Amino acid sequence: MKRFFTKDIPLGTRKLYTMDHPKAYISESFRMLRTNLMYTNVDRQVKTILFTSSGPQEGKSTIVSNLAVAMAQTGKKLLLMDCDLRKPVQHEIFQLTNEIGLTKYLTGYCSLDEAVQNTQLPNLNVLSSGPIPPNPAELLGSKSMDRLLDLLKEQYEVILIDAPPAIAVADPIILAGKCDGVIVVVRAGFTKLNALKETKELLKKAEAPLLGTVLNDSTMNGGNYYKGYRKYYQQYYRKYYDE
Structure with missing residues (x-):
């Protein structure tokens, strides 16, 4: 059983460690997560992966943005979608505009080419949330969203989706059924067991299709290699999911 831990990511900071510090040990941990995801389901293709958490402040946006960079660094053509239509942050992480984005596209105000933005990596694009709408759940559950995902699957090898916390709103549950896989980010010493059970x-x-969890902000005694930022990914985090 494999587990991935992270340590010492300061609350309130969202950094692209994998882009700014590619040789640091935290970047290597994201590459380990990338490798494990590649071999999670060898019997079927997993192109759309949704990241959620039980509640806020568990680190999912930092995890998914750094993973997106790590995967794009292998040459894969990848799209990161910010489907948190209530508190979006991916445009801030990648220092992009959020004037158009997903909500503008779904409501017919712009084309997909206008909504998708480039990043410093030529094969990594970001579809930011766009302006916050009054009806996030309805937009994400619409036929337009279904058609968009089908279209994006034709254009990208991998699509990573940053979704809101699962307990707070219905949005990620609506989206989860449309995706090939779901990963729940769990913050050690912070996420409540009952909340995680409810998310499950x-x-x-x-x-x-639950792929597993990422256990964030946790330490483990051991050798120098495991000091610093560490993540252990597992297909099913038995402590919480197999009870």
């Missing part, structure tokens, strides 16, 4: 039940009812 919500995803189960949506028949969401």
